[in-house]
Amino acid sequence: MWRALNFERNSDKAQRIRRLALQRGGKLTEGYTPECETTHQTADRTMTQTFGHRVKIVADFGSSEVVVMVDGVKKNSYKNLSIPEFMQLQNEVEQMAAAL
Incomplete structure (x- = not known):
């Protein structure tokens, strides 16, 4: 459990433990800042966070949908994430990008 909560493991079980916590x-x-480049497309009402060359998060403020993209392919989609849930997703995506 300690490894899951300290992001030393990223298995499905570790992700469930963090989500439940x-x-x-x-x-x-406090003070966690993801290692990514963030751009805002105000006309489209979207924000894109790029983690390296292959992975990005695209948040659509109009539809409240957040999409995780790997190599230009949609891997996961989420609706109506809370701020803590979004921060958790950022951390998980950052780790995924580092592992690729």
Whole structure:
């Protein structure tokens, strides 16, 4: 559990442990800033965070959808994420990008 909560493991079980911890009131470490480039497309009402050359998060503020893209292919899609859930996703995507 310690390894999951400290992001030393990224298995499905570790991701479930972190998600449950957030749902039960847990918080990410203060000051966490993802290693990514963030751009805002104000006319499209989207934000794109690029993690390296292959992985990105695209958040659509109009539809409240967040999409994870790998090599230009949609891998996951989420609706109505809370801020802690989005921060958790950023961390998981950052780790995924580092592993590729």
